[in-house]
Amino acid sequence: xFADYSMAELGAIFAMQGFAGLILFSVFVLxxxxxxIIFGQMGVINMAHGEFMILGAYVTYLVSNLFAxxxxxxxxxxxxxxxxxAFIASGLLGxxxxxxxxxxxYKRPLDTLLATWGLSLILQQTYRSVFGAREVGxxxxxxxxxxxxxxxxxxxxxxxxxxxxxxxGISLAVYIMMFRSRWGKQVRAINQNRVMAGAVGxxxxxxxRLTFGIGCGVAGVAGSAFTMIxxxxxxxxxxxxxxxxxxxxxxxxxxxxxxxxxxxSISQAQSIMEFFLSGSMAKVLTLLVVVGIxxxxxxxxxxxxxxx
Amino acid sequence: MSDxxxxxxxxxxxRRAVLAxxxxxxxxxxxxxGLRAADFxxxxxxTTGLAVTDDAVTIGILHSITGTMAISETxxxxxxxxxxxxxxxxxxxxxxxxxxxxxxxxSDWPTFAEKARKLLVNDKVASVMxxxxxxxxxxxxxxxxxxxxxxxxxxxxxxxxxxxxVIYTGQEATQQIIAGxxxxxxxxxxxTFYLLGSDYIWPRTSNKIARKHIENFMDGCKVVGEEYxxxxxxxxxxxxxxxxxxxxxxxxxxVVGGSNVAFYKQLKAAGxxxxxxxxxxxxxxxxxxxxxxxxxxxxxxxxxxxxxxxSLENENNLAFVKAFKxxxxxxxxxxxxxxxxxxxxxxxxxxxxxxxSFDVDKVREASPGIELTTAPEGYVKVHENHHLWSKTxxxxxxxDGQYEVVFETADLVEPDPFPEGYQ
Numbered sequence: 001x002f003a004d005y006s007m008a009e010l011g012a013i014f015a016m017q018g019f020a021g022l023i024l025f026s027v028f029v030l031x032x033x034x035x036x037i038i039f040g041q042m043g044v045i046n047m048a049h050g051e052f053m054i055l056g057a058y059v060t061y062l063v064s065n066l067f068a069x070x071x072x073x074x075x076x077x078x079x080x081x082x083x084x085x086a087f088i089a090s091g092l093l094g095x096x097x098x099x100x101x102x103x104x105x106y107k108r109p110l111d112t113l114l115a116t117w118g119l120s121l122i123l124q125q126t127y128r129s130v131f132g133a134r135e136v137g138x139x140x141x142x143x144x145x146x147x148x149x150x151x152x153x154x155x156x157x158x159x160x161x162x163x164x165x166x167x168x169g170i171s172l173a174v175y176i177m178m179f180r181s182r183w184g185k186q187v188r189a190i191n192q193n194r195v196m197a198g199a200v201g202x203x204x205x206x207x208x209r210l211t212f213g214i215g216c217g218v219a220g221v222a223g224s225a226f227t228m229i230x231x232x233x234x235x236x237x238x239x240x241x242x243x244x245x246x247x248x249x250x251x252x253x254x255x256x257x258x259x260x261x262x263x264x265s266i267s268q269a270q271s272i273m274e275f276f277l278s279g280s281m282a283k284v285l286t287l288l289v290v291v292g293i294x295x296x297x298x299x300x301x302x303x304x305x306x307x308x
Numbered sequence: 309m310s311d312x313x314x315x316x317x318x319x320x321x322x323r324r325a326v327l328a329x330x331x332x333x334x335x336x337x338x339x340x341x342g343l344r345a346a347d348f349x350x351x352x353x354x355t356t357g358l359a360v361t362d363d364a365v366t367i368g369i370l371h372s373i374t375g376t377m378a379i380s381e382t383x384x385x386x387x388x389x390x391x392x393x394x395x396x397x398x399x400x401x402x403x404x405x406x407x408x409x410x411x412x413x414x415s416d417w418p419t420f421a422e423k424a425r426k427l428l429v430n431d432k433v434a435s436v437m438x439x440x441x442x443x444x445x446x447x448x449x450x451x452x453x454x455x456x457x458x459x460x461x462x463x464x465x466x467x468x469x470x471x472x473x474v475i476y477t478g479q480e481a482t483q484q485i486i487a488g489x490x491x492x493x494x495x496x497x498x499x500t501f502y503l504l505g506s507d508y509i510w511p512r513t514s515n516k517i518a519r520k521h522i523e524n525f526m527d528g529c530k531v532v533g534e535e536y537x538x539x540x541x542x543x544x545x546x547x548x549x550x551x552x553x554x555x556x557x558x559x560x561x562x563v564v565g566g567s568n569v570a571f572y573k574q575l576k577a578a579g580x581x582x583x584x585x586x587x588x589x590x591x592x593x594x595x596x597x598x599x600x601x602x603x604x605x606x607x608x609x610x611x612x613x614x615x616x617x618x619s620l621e622n623e624n625n626l627a628f629v630k631a632f633k634x635x636x637x638x639x640x641x642x643x644x645x646x647x648x649x650x651x652x653x654x655x656x657x658x659x660x661x662x663x664x665s666f667d668v669d670k671v672r673e674a675s676p677g678i679e680l681t682t683a684p685e686g687y688v689k690v691h692e693n694h695h696l697w698s699k700t701x702x703x704x705x706x707x708d709g710q711y712e713v714v715f716e717t718a719d720l721v722e723p724d725p726f727p728e729g730y731q
Binding site: 009013016017019020023024027125128132133134135136137138139140145146147149155157158159160226228229230231232233234235236238239240271274275278279280283 | 373374375378379382507535536537538540541542543545546547548549550552553565566567568569570573574576577578579597599600601602603604605606
């Protein structure tokens with residue numbers, strides 16, 4: 001298939017393809033970080049993760065409309081404001097959901113699966129009632145659309161760069177919170193031994209709530225960023241949920257590093273196979289390999305030693 | 309709307325002339341006072357126990373108003389309700405008001421079948437306007453055939469079907485595909501095609517027909533790639549690179565649903581400017597409805613091939629668009645399927661009046677040959693095979709989310725659900 005092309009063209013295509021893989025990697029990282037916090041650290045199987053993301057997307061849509069209406073001069077900058085609001089909105093909803101629902105289910109982790117799935121249906125129908133069944137079009141500032149020509153042949157999508165920068169930024173933020181902050185220390189302590197953590201004076205209830213809220217908030221930021229590359233509709237969250245769980249489970253629940261490593265390997269495998277095979281085939285093969293590896297290594301790529 | 313449209317044609321129309329069918333039907337569509345129920349005793353027009361009374365007839369509306377497909381099906385429901393309201397404002401059918409029972413298929417195919425059974429068996433509806441995806445149609449088909457119901461199905465679809473219990477008001481694949489490919493070849497000199505689609509029956513069958521046509525009927529043209537992505541796929545950067553590598557003249561895209569939005573946004577972000585037409589993008593899956601989600605600025609310059617665009621400038625369509633917006637709000641857009649759904653109740657009304665009966669068998673017999681000169685898309689006619697003769701058009705997407713019509717076939721295109729040489 002490459003016979004008719006010059007070396008320069010091939011080089012350019014491969015460079016762009018490599019970049020496509022990196023963008024996919026960033027998308028996976030963004031999707032999975034929020035869930036890695038919630039599922040990895042708390043053991044809550046949050047099936048409504050996609051809906052928290054879409055809440056972020058809808059907030060972005062609202063903010064973009066507000067800016068277009070009242071502050072057209074600042075429209076090109078609205079996206080940053082939108083991401084902050086997306087974090088706050090999804091985070092607050094997360095806090096509320098934890099208080100109303102999740103905290104009653106910590107002793108029955110499998111039931112969180114059903115409960116959050118029900119929550120996802122409720123949220124979907126709420127979005128449908130509020131925003132309508134149709135997808136909404138989020139207008140993205142001009143400077144974020146289009147591509148950056150690096151050479152004559154290589155063009156790099158700007159929104160891809162944006163997603164990459166965001167993924168790196170949020171990963172760093174989560175890392176610092178998890179391993180350098182008081183809250184992170186408490187979360188890890190609870191994760192290792194809930195009773196002891198409580199005994200030494202950690203407010204486990206509040207820490208749990210905050211953890212869930214932060215996880216949901218990160219999901220909201222991801223959803224906000226995805227308005228650039230995907231659709232915003234009541235059920236759009238469903239498009240991400242499978243890949244998200246795949247990344248988190250494959251990486252090893254409880255390990256942030258594992259999540260990132262697994263996002264990298266899955267995205268590269270998929271992107272390379274998509275290039276050489278068809279899209280559906282790439283997906284099938286990726287899933288097969290992941291299932292195979294998980295059969296040999298059920299704990300995922302990286303696992304923490306836990307005292308159960 | 310009837311005040312604005314009803315014109316001197318309606319004057320002096322006698323019942324006999326209406327029953328004669330043909331051109332007189334046109335007039336009957338806009339006749340202010342309709343036919344009188346007293347002239348059509350219920351016992352005579354309904355011999356099979358349908359839900360017909362002396363002053364009302366009940367039909368079913370069966371679409372998804374919850375779940376994934378609600379995005380697409382909402383427009384159809386709105387159009388059908390508009391048509392019913394307009395028909396009632398003109399006196400109904402055979403002097404009877406149309407009442408409807410709406411059921412929700414919930415984007416779930418077994419639910420569609422169950423609700424269809426409920427409508428036919430419990431409610432005894434005289435006809436059903438409904439379904440959107442091929443999967444839902446296939447699910448209800450046995451129910452309609454078993455209980456002898458009558459379905460008006462609005463979506464453009466892959467063909468290869470012809471049921472005595474269904475009237476297909478959208479285009480089947482050959483109607484939609486061939487004219488567009490010929491057009492792009494003749495006016496744009498396109499020779500190489502990259503076929504792309506979501507991975508299910510409609511895109512695959514459509515691309516199969518497209519490939520056969522390109523390879524067998526278009527001189528010197530070839531397909532340089534064919535690709536399918538799972539429904540809901542949101543990352544298209546790899547395939548966009550592949551497209552760059554193959555340098556096709558035309559990207560022939562049949563991507564649907566949420567993937568659509570991702571695909572066009574990423575295409576634009578990757579620096580493929582469709583307004584330059586290198587490559588040119590031709591789609592059969594993006595109506596004005598989808599553009600709302602994609603964003604007009606992201607699809608500016610792409611071509612779509614279907615039978616209806618909201619921007620069509622004929623009197624019927626102007627009136628239809630106006631009425632639709634009055635009923636459902638100014639920010640509504642109307643896509644191909646929405647228009648096809650609007651035809652359903654009107655075609656049924658014409659068939660019932662031609663048959664002089666609500667009985668499904670008689671309506672079926674009366675259906676072929678039914679003409680509608682008041683359709684927003686222009687003139688349509690029901691073929692023997694239960695599909696519609698219709699024109700095919702090519703529109704160019706604009707940043708405001710509307711299509712500019714750049715081509716329309718000179719004649720009506722014959723529906724051919726089982727095309728020879730394309731299997």
